[in-house]
Amino acid sequence: MHNHLFLTLVLSLLTLPAFATADPGELARMCREHGLRSRYCRSFALPSCSFARMDRLVRRRAHTREEAGRVTATRLRNSAWLPTFSAEWGRTDLMDTSSSWRPGEELAANEDLGQRSFWKVRATWDLRRLAYDERELAVTRDARAARALLNERLDRARRLYYQWFHEVLELRRDPSLRRLLASEELEAALDALTSGAFSGMLPLGP
DSSP: OHHHHHHHHHHHHHTSOOOOOOOHHHHHHHHHHHTOOOGGGSOOOOOOSOSHHHHHHHHHHHHHHHHHHHHHHHHHHHGGGSOEEEEEEEEEEEEEEEEEOOTTSOOEEEEEEEEEEEEEEEEEOOGGGGTOOTTHHHHHHHHHHHHHHHHHHHHHHHHHHHHHHHHHHHHHHSOOHHHHHHHHHHHHHHHHHHTTHHHHTSOOOO
16 A cells, blocks of 8 residues: 555656756857857856845945935035125215314315225025025935836836846756847846846856
């Protein structure tokens, strides 16, 4: 009875569907035939199926732009402490009148004409900008647009990442020049979204 159960189990395991993979040497032969140099000409350990690491890589690139927006908003607020200077130049006409009298003489009047120049320098502060600067509206709009762009990049990276996984697995199952070039193209697109960090997750190429 036990032998019969064991035989049945072995036969069941042998008949389970499995993911068929091509001979690893077939990939290498195809690359040699076409003179290709690519990391996909040989098998290597694939990264995790989870998108978590790729998510961090895409967000890291967007973080630099977000940080720049916060710095700009802070500078706008602090610029309220810088005064606005104004200068005024003018000239005044002067007339000095003096009178003198001595006994036995008539009253004498003397007039002296002159000019005087002056400068006025004024410094003013608009302290209302310490509470809110209208230029912050532009910074807020830029931040909102950056968040929308980040969501689009994450969606695109997610689609490309699993499309890349599919192409690599299909390449190993049934090697073809089209699948190899598609894998290279998808890797380049993911590098563009992560500033080259995606290829850093993979083994070095040839």
